Amino acid sequence: xxxxxxxxxxxxxxxxxxxxxxxxxxxxxxxxxxxxxxxxxxxxxxxxxxxxxxxxxxxxxxxxxxxxxxxxxxxxxxxxxxxxxxxxxxxxxxxxxxxxxxxxxxxxxxxxxxxxxxxxxxxxxxx
Amino acid sequence: xxxxxxxxxxxxxxxxxxxxxxxxxxxxxxxxxxxxxxxxxxxxxxxxxxxxxxxxxxxxxxxxxxxxxxxxxxxxxxxxxxxxxxxxxxxxxxxxxxxxxxxxxxxxxxxxxxxxxxxxxxxxxxxxxxxxxxxxxxxxxxxxxxxxxxxxxxxxxxxxxxxxxxxxxxxxxxxxxxxxxxxxxxxxxxxxxxxxxxxxxxxxxxxxxxxxxxxxxxxxxxxxxxxxxxxxxxxxxxxxxxxxxxxxxxxxxxxxxxxxxxxxxxxxxxxxxxxxxxxxxxxxxxxxxxxxxxxxxxxxxxxxxxxxxxxxxxxxxxxxx
Numbered sequence: 001x002x003x004x005x006x007x008x009x010x011x012x013x014x015x016x017x018x019x020x021x022x023x024x025x026x027x028x029x030x031x032x033x034x035x036x037x038x039x040x041x042x043x044x045x046x047x048x049x050x051x052x053x054x055x056x057x058x059x060x061x062x063x064x065x066x067x068x069x070x071x072x073x074x075x076x077x078x079x080x081x082x083x084x085x086x087x088x089x090x091x092x093x094x095x096x097x098x099x100x101x102x103x104x105x106x107x108x109x110x111x112x113x114x115x116x117x118x119x120x121x122x123x124x125x126x127x
Numbered sequence: 128x129x130x131x132x133x134x135x136x137x138x139x140x141x142x143x144x145x146x147x148x149x150x151x152x153x154x155x156x157x158x159x160x161x162x163x164x165x166x167x168x169x170x171x172x173x174x175x176x177x178x179x180x181x182x183x184x185x186x187x188x189x190x191x192x193x194x195x196x197x198x199x200x201x202x203x204x205x206x207x208x209x210x211x212x213x214x215x216x217x218x219x220x221x222x223x224x225x226x227x228x229x230x231x232x233x234x235x236x237x238x239x240x241x242x243x244x245x246x247x248x249x250x251x252x253x254x255x256x257x258x259x260x261x262x263x264x265x266x267x268x269x270x271x272x273x274x275x276x277x278x279x280x281x282x283x284x285x286x287x288x289x290x291x292x293x294x295x296x297x298x299x300x301x302x303x304x305x306x307x308x309x310x311x312x313x314x315x316x317x318x319x320x321x322x323x324x325x326x327x328x329x330x331x332x333x334x335x336x337x338x339x340x341x342x343x344x345x346x347x348x349x350x351x352x353x354x355x356x357x358x359x360x361x362x363x364x365x366x367x368x369x370x371x372x373x374x375x376x377x378x379x380x381x382x383x384x385x386x387x388x389x390x391x392x393x394x395x396x397x398x399x400x401x402x403x404x405x406x407x408x409x410x411x412x413x414x415x416x417x418x419x420x421x422x423x424x425x426x427x428x429x430x431x432x433x434x435x436x437x438x439x440x441x442x443x444x445x446x447x448x
Contacts, residue, residue: 028178032329064328064335065404066426072331101329104362105406107416 027075028058031083032101035067039094044069047098050090054078068101159201166193168210168218168258173270174441175299175316176323177332183303184270185216185258190440191321192295192351193256193273197435200251200280205243212239217260222246223390224254224275235260251279253293253347253373253392264309264353268300270321272351274392276373285368285375288345288396290338293435294319296387296409296419297351312354317414319421322441326421327406334438335422336407337429343398344423346407347373347435352389358410360384361397361423370394384410399425 035044044062047069051060056077061070071083080100087098169189172181187193198204208220217235225232225246232244257263258271274293279285299316300308308314316323324330338344350357360383369385371377373394379385387393399405405423408415 028331030329030331030333065424066402068328070328105327105329105408105415105420105422107324107327107330107418107420 029073029075029080031071031073031080032065033069033071033084033087033098034101035069035087035096035098037094037096039091040067040096043091043094043096046090046092047087050086051083054082054086057083069098159203160199161203161205162196162198163205163207164196165207165209166220168208168214168271170214170216173321175318175321177325177330177441179332180323182270182299185218185266186270187220187256187258187273191270191272192293192297192349192436192439193271195273195293195435196256196275197278198248198275199278200248202277203245203247205245207241207243208236209241210236210238214238216266218266218271219259220256221259222254222256222275223392224248224250224252224256224277233259248275248277251277251374252370253277253349253394255349255351255390255392257351257390262306262309265303265306267351267353268298268309269303270297272297272349274347274349276347279375285370285378286343286396289342290432291345291347291435292336292432292437293347293349294407294421295321295349295351295436296357296414297321298353298355298414299323299418309353314355314417316417317355317409317419319419320436320439322438323418324420325418325438325441328422328424332441335424336437337432338399338423338425339427339429340399340402340425342425343367343396346395346397347392348387348395349392350387350389354389355414356389356411357387357414357419358384359387359393359395360408360410361395362406362408363403364397364399364405366395367398368396370396397423399423402426 048060048062051057051071056074058072064070073083084098084100091098166187169186171189173184173191175182184191210218217237219233219235221233226249227246236242254275256273256275258266260266274295297318298314299318301315319325324333326336327333328335348359366382369379369382371393373392385393402425407421407423409419
């Protein structure tokens with residue numbers, strides 16, 4: 001019959017294994033939200049505050065790009081669509097709209113199935 | 128007929144003129160500087176994306192690209208390369224700005240050895256430098272490259288730039304030991320200044336290049352390769368001037384896209400007319416969409432920039448909360 005130490009070591013190994021497995025699958029992405037409308041300058045702070053409350057959102061930045069909020073997410077925990085919904089809910093009824101910025105410099109590969117497009121170069125790391 | 132006195136004055140004037148000419152000549156050559164450049168081959172991991180991915184790189188002085196060397200046309204460079212005994216591989220240095228014997232100067236040295244040579248930067252421009260140790264394709268792919276700017280002796284030969292950046296494009300191979308993948312051109316990413324999407328603010332950890340509207344931004348562009356051509360284009364703008372190899376004598380005007388081959392370089396001037404974002408890309412899209420996008424952000428609030436290669440080295444991003 002295994003002693004207490006053995007059970008403890010097995011348990012610890014399992015926890016570490018699961019922890020590393022979760023870490024390995026963690027994929028960070030940045031969602032670029034473009035804010036357009038006359039009320040946006042006064043809404044940006046609310047958007048950032050609301051997003052930073054959301055699990056899976058690592059950081060929301062309103063300073064790097066004008067008229068944008070850049071949101072770093074863990075893809076396994078929150079989707080970019082959810083990020084947009086939260087942002088628009090935070091704006092409320094004002095004349096401002098948050099949209100996911102897509103353009104010719106968006107680095108995504110075409111998808112042949114129902115999966116969302118994936119980045120051509122994906123950062124799949126853990127911290 | 129000249130008097131004896133006037134003859135003496137003429138002789139004196141002539142002698143003075145000859146002396147002045149000699150002095151001017153001396154002044155001209157004396158204005159050329161001598162630079163002692165010492166680089167060390169460093170085999171170590173470096174960060175290549177905003178997620179903190181590390182790459183087992185071989186570098187000059189520990190960064191990819193290596194340090195920017197900047198001299199003026201006519202200057203002398205005393206160059207020394209040290210390959211520390213702790214390294215595992217031979218290394219070498221090939222300066223495209225030099226016109227010297229390849230056999231004697233560009234030979235590979237083993238770990239624990241040092242090599243020195245001297246050259247005069249006779250032609251102005253932007254030039255590639257790289258390790259030439261075999262297999263050269265791998266030494267470049269692993270990060271042993273950089274840029275040397277040779278400023279023209281007469282600065283008035285081209286417009287003064289308000290802001291300057293150096294961009295070095297290179298391919299990224301996930302497995303730095305897979306030389307066959309390098310020969311087969313199976314690159315996994317395309318980098319500017321040693322980073323995937325390093326200056327793309329819409330990508331995790333990405334930054335940007337700053338400018339003010341109306342400024343003349345000068346980009347010294349080097350294509351390190353080792354294999355792919357760059358088709359360099361400013362989205363939303365047109366290059367006001369392109370200088371092949373960065374030589375002011377090689378001037379083109381109003382260029383949308385300019386091809387820079389592996390091992391080559393050019394200088395690009397753009398005057399951004401209004402505030403906004405202007406992505407600088409290789410229009411070879413397999414490269415752009417795998418990392419070679421640098422967003423030039425023009426804003427009246429842009430701070431002055433003194434760093435030719437911002438974010439080199441690329442530090443690990445801040446810890447997530």
